[in-house]
Each structure stands twice: as structure tokens, then as C-alpha cells.
Amino acid sequence: MTSPSLTPDAIPDAGARTFASDNRSGIHPEVLAAIAAVNDGHQTAYGDDVVTARLREVFKRHFGERTESFPVFNGTGANVVGLQAMMDRWGAVVCADSAHIDTDEGGAPEKVAGMKLIAAxxxxxxxxxxxxxxxxTGFGEPQRAQPQVVSITQCTELGTVYTADEISVVAAAAHERGMLLHMDGARIANAAAALDVPMRAITTDAGVDVLSFGGTKNGLMLGEAVLALDPDAVRGVLYLRKSSMQLASKMRFVSAQLLALLEGDLWLRNARHxxxxxxxxxxxxxxxxxxxxxxxxxxxxxxAVLPKDVTERLRKRFPFYVWDAHxxxxxWVTSFDTTEGDVAAFAAALAEELAA
Structure with a gap:
């Protein structure tokens, strides 16, 4: 599989609608209001504030009472911190060959954390x-990096969704081999919405040990979290988060966004839409x-597959990624703020280019 193509004609004019990624959407108004609401007076820094304390309880409500949560800036940071905390320096992670940690994080897991990725x-x-x-493979062999973690992505980079049963089977396979299960949940809300189940059903209850919880793709300005669903599966997260440059000093502004998403049903409304x-x-x-x-x-x-010349022309009107140039x-990715009008306009533009 080829990584998405990012070329100058994929960059839209300011304000233009795009189907390139849900990263390109703006901030949901309720999230923006939540940031403003906590911008009052002083709060203890580095996560010892009342907003982050409340967020910890909300995460427990969604994922279980044992859940320990650690807000971070972005998804790559969540993956790097979470995976580091699950494994030894000599460990390896088994992931799909399309996994974001292997294809689209600039080698951060390997460069920053020093881990070996084994892409299947x-x-x-x-x-x-x-x-x-x-x-x-290679358990106990000093010549081989030791497989210690299985990492899955929900939803996958190919748009597919693991069911709870599929995750449970993968978790059992990992645990039987003495390995742990990590989930890159950049689009965990979209998966739960698609399956019409609580997020806990496809994480904690299915045997996931550590979750990188995604918020940016679902309406936040920035902000993800490392969730130790099984606290016994990690060690040193507090220290790793800091040394990985993922500890926000004004943490309340990250936590407020996650609270806006999770205290009510905004996470589900956005994902369903x-x-x-x-x-x-x-x-x-x-x-x-x-x-x-x-x-x-x-x-x-x-x-989808389109004629190459159609793709080139259409991207100048509605930017999107070429997934496989060969x-x-x-x-095409839709967002919380994609409208029916956006869809109709895109379909009309595609029809015009096909007919040209």
C-alpha cells in the first residue's frame, strides 16, 4: 500500500471544504466554548487542575473504574507514550502494514521510543x-527483538471497523503469547457509532490494555489521551509523557476539550454525522x-478508483488524498461539519470532471 499523496494542489484556499481528512475540519463550537469557559483565573499547571481531575472521572465512566488517563497533545504522542509504557527497550510491536504508527508518524515510534515495528x-x-x-516470533532469542505488544487501529487506515468479537479474539491471541494489546483509537468514536455500541465494548470489555484515545479527528482543536485501561499493563507513563514532550503546562485547556466531547453525547453526535x-x-x-x-x-x-486525469482536476476543486498512485x-474522508450540500457539490463536480 502507498501512503497518501500530499501535493500542493491538495491544499485548499482558506475556508474551502475538503474531503482530504477529518483533521482539516475546524473546532466544534461546543469545544471552542469549553476552552473559553475555563479561561478564567489561575489553575495549577501540568494536570493538577480541577478540569483534568473531572476528566479523569469522565474517562472512568466511559471505560471503567480502573482506567488511568493521561492527556497529550496529539495522536503520535499518545501512541509513542503508550507503547513505550507497555514494553521493554528491547521489545517489538506487531501491527498491520497500513498502521499509522508504521506509515505516517515519521518513524517516531522507532526514532523516539527505540522500538521495533513488525508490519504484517x-x-x-x-x-x-x-x-x-x-x-x-523469536521469543527468547537474543538475536531477535522481542514481540511484546500487538497494536491495532480502530477504525483502520483502510476504513474498516473491528467488531467487539474480532478485538476479543486478537486480545486473546496476544495475551496467550504473553503480549499486550494496544489500540490506536484516532477514530474510536466513529467505530463505536458505526457499531452502535459504547466505546467500552470495543476496548476495555474486549481485552484492550492501552488505548490512544483520539479527539482531534472528532471536533477538537488538539488533544488526545493515553488511557491505561489495565494500569498493570504500563509503567512510567507520567515520566514518559514528560520526556516525550507531551505534558501540557496549561493542561486545563486540553482537558476542557475532551470534557466537552465526553461529558455529554457530543462524541457520538459528531461521529454519527x-x-x-x-x-x-x-x-x-x-x-x-x-x-x-x-x-x-x-x-x-x-x-474509490477514478481516472487519473479526473483525479488531478477534481483535487484542485475539492482537495483529497491519492491513496495508491499505482x-x-x-x-475521501468526511467530518463532523460535512454537510449534505458539501456532498452534493462534490458529487456534481465529480460528474462534471468525468464528463469533460
Whole structure:
């Protein structure tokens, strides 16, 4: 699989709508209001504030009473801190070959944390017990990095969603081998919305040990969190977060965003809307001559193959990523603020370019 192509014509004019990534959307108004609401007076720095204390309780409500939470700035930071805390210096992580930690984090897990990533080819972006059995090898051999963690992504980079049963099976396979299970949950809310289950059902209850909880793709300005769902699975998170440059001094402004998302149902409203818009987008373009939808639309991503010249022209009007330059596959991502009008305008523009 080729990483998404990021070229100058993929950068829109200010304010233009884009289907490139849910990272490109703005801040949800309720999140923005939450930031302003805590901008009053002084609070103890580095997470010892009342806002972060409240957030810890809200995370427990969603993921279980044993949950320990550590807000960070971004998803790469959450993955690096969380994975480091789960393993020894000589450890290795088994992940899918499309995993964000392997393809799109600038080598941070390996460069910053010094861990070995073992990428298993997976056509749908999912790991299975069979893949773990094949790629988690060399236990006890000093010549080999020691497989200690399995990392899965929810939703996967290919837009697929693990069911609770699928995660439970992967967790059992990891635990049977003395390994731990990490989840990169950059789009955990979209997965829960797609499956119509609580987030706990596809994390804590399914055997996930540590979760990188994602907020930026679901309406936040910035802010993710390392969640130790099983506190016994980690060590030194407080120190690793600081040494990895992920400890915010004015933590209340990160925590306030996560609270806005999680205290009520904003996380679910945003995710459901993004997922609905992706299905609407696929339906709007599916029957256009020259368009082939390549994968089931399970969350908020649509993968399609278009003629190359159409892709080049359309990206200048509605920026999006070329997912695989060899096959012509592209990826369209919808967000909490994607509208029906955005979808209709994009479908109309695509039809025009196909007819040109």
C-alpha cells in the first residue's frame, strides 16, 4: 500500500471544504466554548487542575473504574507514550502494514521510543490471530527483538471497523503469547457509532490494555489521551509523557476539550454525522460512470478508483488524498461539519470532471 499523496494542489484556499481528512475540519463550537469557559483565573499547571481531575472521572465512566488517563497533545504522542509504557527497550510491536504508527508518524515510534515495528501485510487493515502467530516470533532469542505488544487501529487506515468479537479474539491471541494489546483509537468514536455500541465494548470489555484515545479527528482543536485501561499493563507513563514532550503546562485547556466531547453525547453526535455523510457520499457517486467504490463504507472514509486525469482536476476543486498512485485509488474522508450540500457539490463536480 502507498501512503497518501500530499501535493500542493491538495491544499485548499482558506475556508474551502475538503474531503482530504477529518483533521482539516475546524473546532466544534461546543469545544471552542469549553476552552473559553475555563479561561478564567489561575489553575495549577501540568494536570493538577480541577478540569483534568473531572476528566479523569469522565474517562472512568466511559471505560471503567480502573482506567488511568493521561492527556497529550496529539495522536503520535499518545501512541509513542503508550507503547513505550507497555514494553521493554528491547521489545517489538506487531501491527498491520497500513498502521499509522508504521506509515505516517515519521518513524517516531522507532526514532523516539527505540522500538521495533513488525508490519504484517493485511488487505483490510486488520490483524488476526493467524497474522500474530506468523509475525510474533523469536521469543527468547537474543538475536531477535522481542514481540511484546500487538497494536491495532480502530477504525483502520483502510476504513474498516473491528467488531467487539474480532478485538476479543486478537486480545486473546496476544495475551496467550504473553503480549499486550494496544489500540490506536484516532477514530474510536466513529467505530463505536458505526457499531452502535459504547466505546467500552470495543476496548476495555474486549481485552484492550492501552488505548490512544483520539479527539482531534472528532471536533477538537488538539488533544488526545493515553488511557491505561489495565494500569498493570504500563509503567512510567507520567515520566514518559514528560520526556516525550507531551505534558501540557496549561493542561486545563486540553482537558476542557475532551470534557466537552465526553461529558455529554457530543462524541457520538459528531461521529454519527461524519459516518452518515460518508455513506451519503458513496451513494451519490457510486453509479457515476468511471467511479469504482473499492471498499465497504463502514465509518467516515470512502475509497474509490477514478481516472487519473479526473483525479488531478477534481483535487484542485475539492482537495483529497491519492491513496495508491499505482492503482489510482483515492480516499475521501468526511467530518463532523460535512454537510449534505458539501456532498452534493462534490458529487456534481465529480460528474462534471468525468464528463469533460
Amino acid at each position: 501485510p493485511s488487505p483490510d487493515g486488520k490483524l488476526t490471530p493467524e497474522l500474530i502467530d506468523r509475525y510474533a 461524519a459516518n452518515t455523510m460518508a455513506r451519503a457520499l458513496a451513494a451519490a457517486v457510486r453509479d457515476l460512470p468511471g467511479v469504482e467504490i473499492m471498499r465497504p463504507v463502514e465509518a467516515n472514509s470512502v475509497f 492503482t489510482g485509488e483515492v480516499r
